Amino acid sequence: MPSTRNELDAKDLAILELVQRHGDWSHAEIGRQIGLSVSAVNDRIRRLVADKTITSWAATIDPAALGLHLLAFVNVLIDRSEAIPTFTAAIGEYAEIQECHHLAGEWNYLLKVRVRTTAELERFISDELKAKLKVTRTFTTIALDSIKDTHALSVRP
């Protein structure tokens, strides 16, 4: 078995472009758009999933419908290096953390956090990040509005 991933041809890219925006379209619909038979689309999608080029399928939910009206970006600094493994291991457990990226530069991590209220954000930062996870310092920025918020990637030849 090849450890290198197969190259993606133009039709694979066209499929990826469609499914990342319309994960609910039938293979027939996709095939119609890009000029492929249903089973060809089926074969390709199956290969892309086996490849792990497609890693998952998901429904996108409106945060407001769940009362998650506050979006914040929290920069995190952790001074003591022994606190880092605990921190990275715990991130997955927090449903309010949508993203956690390890950064180059002044701060260690950038968190994208969704909560209901500022009180909840305050509690999350104080009790969870600082108290439990031994975060040294944080710098938080509130998002007023999201112009764009997708996971769709740039699909180009």
Added chain:
Amino acid sequence: MPSTRNELDAKDLAILELVQRHGDWSHAEIGRQIGLSVSAVNDRIRRLVADKTITSWAATIDPAALGLHLLAFVNVLIDRSEAIPTFTAAIGEYAEIQECHHLAGEWNYLLKVRVRTTAELERFISDELKAKLKVTRTFTTIALDSIKDTHALSVRP
């Protein structure tokens, strides 16, 4: 038609929790997990979509499979207010921009950008953001690694 959205009960939340992580599961499978019949699941999901509680379905693609090896967060400052409508209108056109949030604080916007190389990032910032979109100043941070990167939301009663 009611403009107010219906309240979500515990089973709606359970469905949302499942479909935001497993958008490809059949209604039968979902029903099995939460103790509902296929048609009950069917009805509820349909209502959640009509509601716009579920806004879309999507396949998640591994950025590395598309050669998008560089993730950067670009803080944007726009001094001249007349440049803002052009900026916000153009954001949607750029496939390399995954997210654009309007911020409270020192910077106007935070962009989450995925490109192939640092050269591409440089070109994007200089030619697109600064030259075309009249961005005054930028501050860019590179992500070394993503501990977590999901759109799944905190689903709680």
Added chain:
DNA sequence: CCTGAAAGAGAAGCTCG
């Protein structure tokens, strides 16, 4: 990559607890 047949899932109807 296609055709063609079989299995499976979703949608809509209904009746019954």
Added chain:
DNA sequence: CGAGCTTCTCTTTCAGG
């Protein structure tokens, strides 16, 4: 309100060329 059941339709899956 949801379960259960039937029927129809569309989709997915799997031969085999």
